[in-house]
Amino acid sequence: MIDLSVEIAGIKLKNPVMVASGTFGFGKEYASLFNLSKLGALVTKGLTLHPRPGNPPPRIWETPAGLLNAVGLQNPGVDFFLSEILPAMKSFEVPIIANIAGFTIEEYTQLASRLTVPGITGLEVNISCPNVKAGGMALGAVPELAAEVVEAVVKATSLPVIVKLTPNVTDIVALATAVTQAGAHSLSLINTLLGMAVDVNSRRPALGNITGGLSGPAVRPVAVRAVWQVSQAVDVPIIGMGGICTSNDALEFILAGASAVAVGSAHFRDPLAAVKIIEELEQYCIENGIRDWKQIIGAAWKGQN
Amino acid sequence: MIDLSVEIAGIKLKNPVMVASGTFGFGKEYASLFNLSKLGALVTKGLTLHPRPGNPPPRIWETPAGLLNAVGLQNPGVDFFLSEILPAMKSFEVPIIANIAGFTIEEYTQLASRLTVPGITGLEVNISCPNVKAGGMALGAVPELAAEVVEAVVKATSLPVIVKLTPNVTDIVALATAVTQAGAHSLSLINTLLGMAVDVNSRRPALGNITGGLSGPAVRPVAVRAVWQVSQAVDVPIIGMGGICTSNDALEFILAGASAVAVGSAHFRDPLAAVKIIEELEQYCIENGIRDWKQIIGAAWKGQN
């Protein structure tokens, strides 16, 4: 067996394939489908300080090679998560990364410090959710504000801090540079693209929240571009995501500069997508005589063929 | 027969369906496939002051439900266009909108004034091309610079000025507002999304130019969102585009607030896409008892069902 392990911001992963926030809940539902310990890491649904009901339905709308979602961070709140959900997650034997979403800097720091507990391996700071009015993308699109959030979070926790960026900006490199300087240990690229659909039958917006986040294979070229640009500009490891469905897709991100990847919407088409990708990556390394798979990280720009 | 006519910035169109810049050349190639006078308007390939060879191949890369292109504004230059191409285009009997791309404000104004000739019905100012280094998106992503370009172009021509915006910005409404205040008579939304692909076999970027512009059905939700946001914020008519393949897609844009639409990449799949959409729109109006189709422009936000 090939060693696919990698270290991201001090987090040791047995392989570079995570599951993306919001597409995998808190793992329970998929645990009946496969052994979650096969995963590199599990990123939780976005957690907020207080419970949130989320947006009114419809929350999902299919689009060509993708989907729009406007879940709106429905979650039971951090306290419930810590007392009722996290304990049971330990049996999955997989590194757990908590995705956190605040509406003020203060909320982000509170979330970070409360989640700095055994059982949580890292934090993914979601400053990129397109489906809520305050916080989320509003904070995450302005480098200065984003940096403030990150600086405060890094102070509030001893855990590795991964910052998840939105692609809905003019200059993602500026954003990445700002949050890295503010202390981010790793970056997740990308959250969903801001999109929308109109239901031609009702002549009204298709989603309850009107706009939503676009994900799935349709967005992959945008995500690969973000990884390519950012990985050359910053020194922290990057977790690439956006439309990854196969090991070929995962390799595209790795070659573009990602040190790990996350599989999201692909689960909706194939619930075993992440595990299959892990197996195929092993196969790829064997077939291509790659001893240390990490040598191909960024190979597309490092020019190492 | 239903009257599908509409007026955009003083340009009378017999129907709201144009063909998008760069996907239809200067019309000649498609003229052997159908009668171009059926179209609402023909938007030319982007014209520059001087001839441009364009980017090295590969220039095209297929992606899920879309494609990346990095043509890089290959064109014979405005003088050649005026002397050798435009005269022959008159036989198409279709309004011709010249798409112009400069690398400085001065180039934009020179292009605008030279193209202010009989036979040209309007100008589409491309400040959104992702495939060139200077000008293009570099100017088009900053509201102040974009407004400067537009102000200068409006002064330099008596033709209606349509400004084509990039979706690769944090705040497309700010951009739209700036160029509208600067005198734009109409807006085209959207140009391509900045994307990229890695060829996993060669482990190198798939496109000669490395990054490219993403178009096709994959981007439709982003485009519809842009039209929805901008049409509520400005008073000028909007030409919607991005992944339109069927009349249903066109209606999505119209309901979201577009007064006309342009069909681009769809031609690559079905060269008759634009004509079919026109026929289907007529049919839609008949079946839905719509006398004046313009009443459904923006219906999704005006709340007129």
Added chain:
Amino acid sequence: MEEPLKDHHCPVLDQVMISPGYYLLSLTAPQIARAAVPGQFVLIRCGTRYDPFLRRPLSIHQVKRERGEISLLYQARGTGTRWLAGRGKGDLVSLLGPLGRGFTYSGREKRGLLVGAGVGVAPLLFLAGELAALEWKLVILIGARTKAGILRVESFQRYGFVKTITGDGSTERQGTILSLLEEETKETDWEGIYACGPRAVLKGVQKISRETGVPAQISLEERMACGVGACLGCVCEGTAGEVLRYLRVCREGPVFDAGEVILHD
């Protein structure tokens, strides 16, 4: 029920168009056949590439446990179901399931009223079979706009007394299924109403259930992504508690007690 949830690759046994636009698809799916209860559904992968991207939810229509077969009844509407309609004998179809919470039934009187509007009859045939096996007396109301939408009457007749109604009067009675339901609930004292169909019909069922006091279970539809409860995409509004709470149609449903959910237009 101790079958693990799985993505099953099931060979098509047979597919017939039973009425214009409506298909009956039989598949070999022994594990689903063993595990499923009436009201549950499967998520079907449509197409071989990424457009269409999402799986389609379809109710389990019939189950032949001994033969390891199930059937689905569906209307070909959009890209996914039209693709499915193109599958034929021997083709493999990927089914995730059985999913969701089905109907519950534990009456002492064993008198049930089934209400199926249009293709909403899909989950009810499986239910009718199970109830009939438990010796329930059933009246099955089937409504649609036109005769072409009245489906599977003969099959239902094996399990109970069927009454049909159409909007255009092309079957025995003209009118809405809700008018039939009102009559039935006036005449007889039912232990339970089991309904599936368009939202407007289900709202009517909620109202009649409230007014008559007959408990009703309704099977809802919502757009789905994961189908297993992970993405929170498929919710409807719940009535329990003080604060707004959304319930997952794929997990807490698709079958709900009529009083459990608020149906918006």
Added chain:
Amino acid sequence: MEEPLKDHHCPVLDQVMISPGYYLLSLTAPQIARAAVPGQFVLIRCGTRYDPFLRRPLSIHQVKRERGEISLLYQARGTGTRWLAGRGKGDLVSLLGPLGRGFTYSGREKRGLLVGAGVGVAPLLFLAGELAALEWKLVILIGARTKAGILRVESFQRYGFVKTITGDGSTERQGTILSLLEEETKETDWEGIYACGPRAVLKGVQKISRETGVPAQISLEERMACGVGACLGCVCEGTAGEVLRYLRVCREGPVFDAGEVILHD
């Protein structure tokens, strides 16, 4: 040639896998059959939705004008060609064409050398037939890595003398097609070389043509979107003029004089 360019919906007559992964597809396409010249191609729409999105370019392999039929020879590689390989008798396939500039031939000596590497033989069979009808003497070189890639030898033998070569020596000779070509050009005085295959082979042909002075025509491949010359997507670098000039493979090509283009790796 006065047939208008059209998107033709052509019924499949027959499709056979002639070697592992290689398919011969026959279609009813009377207008294309009438209008096409050797070296031209068609753009095929693959799939029914938007993934795959772009059409696939395939050369016209054979034409039966009287019967209104054409055939295509292709390798199933990715999503589009694999989809195509799934079509069977009676299915409709949408073909845009005939497209591009084909081979030209007007020699007095009528001695031609055809060079087909792998599936590069595809456009050459149509050419061989036309040349043979004009009483050209042909030698046809066919090369591939292994025997499975040596295609259509018997069909070519009707039109000329065929020599094959494989990288692993699994046919008469072991080596590269370029070594065969070098020998041939040494021995005989040819009027023209007509070549199709991977870029490396075509570069070799360019070199040999330059060195021997035998004019060569080469058929290029490039990724395409419109296929009609409108999008400027499919270019290769031209040699003419002082300034860099890109030529459209779909319009100025796919067949170019060997000296007309610069092939990069």
